[in-house]
Amino acid sequence: MYLLGIDYGTGGAKATIIDAAGTVRSYAFEEYPILTPRPGWSEHDARLYWEIACRLIRRAIRDADITAKEIKGVAVSSALPSLVMVDRRHEPVHNAYNLMDKRATAQVQWLKDHIGEDRVFEISKNRLDDHPSLVNLMWEKANRPEGFRKIHKALTIDGFLTLKLTGRPTCHYSGAAFYGVAYNLLARQFERDLLERIGIPGGLLPEVHRCEEIVGGVTRDAAEATGLTPGTPVAAGQVDCNAGWVGAGAIEEGDIQMNLGTCGNFGIVHRDTQFHDTMIAFAYTTDSENTYITVPTTTTGGQLLRYMRDNFYQAELASEAATGRDTYDLMNAEANEVPPGAEGLVVLPFLMGERTPIWDVYARGTIFGLSMHHTRGHVIRAMMESVAYALYDSFRIVRATGRRINTPIVLNEGGAKSPQWRRIITDVFNVPTVLVERRTGAPYGDAILAGVATGIFPDFSVARAWTRYVDPMEPDPKNHAIYMEYFDLYKRLYEHVKGDYRALAALREKYHAAPAGGQGRSEV
Numbered sequence: 001m002y003l004l005g006i007d008y009g010t011g012g013a014k015a016t017i018i019d020a021a022g023t024v025r026s027y028a029f030e031e032y033p034i035l036t037p038r039p040g041w042s043e044h045d046a047r048l049y050w051e052i053a054c055r056l057i058r059r060a061i062r063d064a065d066i067t068a069k070e071i072k073g074v075a076v077s078s079a080l081p082s083l084v085m086v087d088r089r090h091e092p093v094h095n096a097y098n099l100m101d102k103r104a105t106a107q108v109q110w111l112k113d114h115i116g117e118d119r120v121f122e123i124s125k126n127r128l129d130d131h132p133s134l135v136n137l138m139w140e141k142a143n144r145p146e147g148f149r150k151i152h153k154a155l156t157i158d159g160f161l162t163l164k165l166t167g168r169p170t171c172h173y174s175g176a177a178f179y180g181v182a183y184n185l186l187a188r189q190f191e192r193d194l195l196e197r198i199g200i201p202g203g204l205l206p207e208v209h210r211c212e213e214i215v216g217g218v219t220r221d222a223a224e225a226t227g228l229t230p231g232t233p234v235a236a237g238q239v240d241c242n243a244g245w246v247g248a249g250a251i252e253e254g255d256i257q258m259n260l261g262t263c264g265n266f267g268i269v270h271r272d273t274q275f276h277d278t279m280i281a282f283a284y285t286t287d288s289e290n291t292y293i294t295v296p297t298t299t300t301g302g303q304l305l306r307y308m309r310d311n312f313y314q315a316e317l318a319s320e321a322a323t324g325r326d327t328y329d330l331m332n333a334e335a336n337e338v339p340p341g342a343e344g345l346v347v348l349p350f351l352m353g354e355r356t357p358i359w360d361v362y363a364r365g366t367i368f369g370l371s372m373h374h375t376r377g378h379v380i381r382a383m384m385e386s387v388a389y390a391l392y393d394s395f396r397i398v399r400a401t402g403r404r405i406n407t408p409i410v411l412n413e414g415g416a417k418s419p420q421w422r423r424i425i426t427d428v429f430n431v432p433t434v435l436v437e438r439r440t441g442a443p444y445g446d447a448i449l450a451g452v453a454t455g456i457f458p459d460f461s462v463a464r465a466w467t468r469y470v471d472p473m474e475p476d477p478k479n480h481a482i483y484m485e486y487f488d489l490y491k492r493l494y495e496h497v498k499g500d501y502r503a504l505a506a507l508r509e510k511y512h513a514a515p516a517g518g519q520g521r522s523e524v
Helices: 047-064 105-114 117-124 133-143 145-150 157-166 173-179 192-198 220-226 240-247 302-312 314-318 327-336 376-400 419-429 442-453 461-465 477-511
Strands: 002-008 012-019 024-031 034-036 071-078 084-086 153-155 170-172 207-209 214-217 233-235 255-260 264-270 280-283 292-295 346-348 366-368 406-414 433-436 469-473 521-523
Touching (some): 024 047, 047 157, 084 157, 157 214, 157 220, 157 233, 173 280, 240 264, 240 292, 240 442, 376 477, 419 433
Parallel strands (some): 170 207
Antiparallel strands (some): 034 521, 214 233, 433 469
16 A cells, blocks of 8 residues: 655656555656746746656656555645646646746736735735736736636646646645635635636636545546556645645644755744734645644745856766766865855845745845855855845744744755755754654655545654654854844845845846747756
8 A cells, every 4th residue: 555745846846655654665856947038937848747747656656666556645746836827628828837936026016006915915814925826827817818818727736737637627725825815815715806806717716625635536548647547546735845844744733844945944833823924824734724834935045056056066067977976965065164154255045036024026146245265165155044044034033923833943855954054054043953864855745645635544643653853953152143143234235235126127127138938048
């Protein structure tokens, strides 16, 4: 008896198969390119999603050395907000939006002027500035009306994969929050009058289900493409950070976990309905009708190191196979040679704008204090510290409210495997941390969700029982004091330059904008 979990992040897809005792039987991963055809745009080729899913599922089944009939449930998660627009044949209409896309600035401003930020927050418990799916649909209607008329359903990435598996266009409670604007988080439904006001037909939106609900079975066509058995139950799914945190045992109120994936974020589980207007909030998987999670997020977390690797470590990356040394390990080693504060180098990590708590779509990366003695290692260290500052900025806001926070902070996916980055996080936050020993991440949580949805597991308590936390760290007071001085400078720097970001955006648009619809740059 086995369970399959599939997760789609901003830079790649993962699949894992576990048995009924929680043992990982196989794991498969495949990267895909991030397309940036114009400043502020961030897309994927949506056609790749299903092609990759078919390869990953077949590979996972093969590597697990099992038959497809032994798989008793499937669940999918994805990074959000995202938007996949499909026609009546369930084929993508355009490239998909991923969570770094910030093109719909005019639509955000229209909503602020005509609906009002307070009204949107009252309904959705989230901000407009995150560019949720409904905002992007408004952009599509205004800028690509012919394509807009072809849209049959507007889905998340995981919703698209669930559609391809089951033939049913659905969404789950945790993902529905990322449609934003007219999605009522507490009532768990779209407000039809507000949809009419913003000009988005309700028929474009999928049915919304509990994360833990079975929404369909694998169709014969999907079974032929993936190697799965027709009729295999598919759960509604969950947002990717929920999947990672569930899989690592975050099941109690006050539990806190952190990811350093493409984005950097942390989540605090709660059952009360008090929400922060600078944070992101949505339903939590373990009881998606009654439990929520507040998630501060910095847009470019681990993506910063991927950017550095791809652009400044090209020779090392090319020689990985010959040397046997992972380039990220080299980057970490170089950063570890640099003391806290990066010897006077400070980075604002806003390469694709920023989310919590500043919500500035125009913000861009800034390196301050660069001197002749600074090396690549200094820049890497400063970038790691900048992500810690960005997340700490929100952590101090949450902590000041008195909300229950269970420590230590559990560090989970992505760059959290770096002991240097964990040490920086521990010292900046001034809170003990631990690391999840199992590195399977979100697809493991998806497999557990599939097990709960099918009744194989009675509840999510198995996730805590199967999780082991290792490498505990205690904060260093001396380092924390140093970091707080640099954090104050980090905050002042943003205040000094934030007005110039709009001027820079105007110059980019004037002199460097690519034609609409161009493929632009591909980042792998």
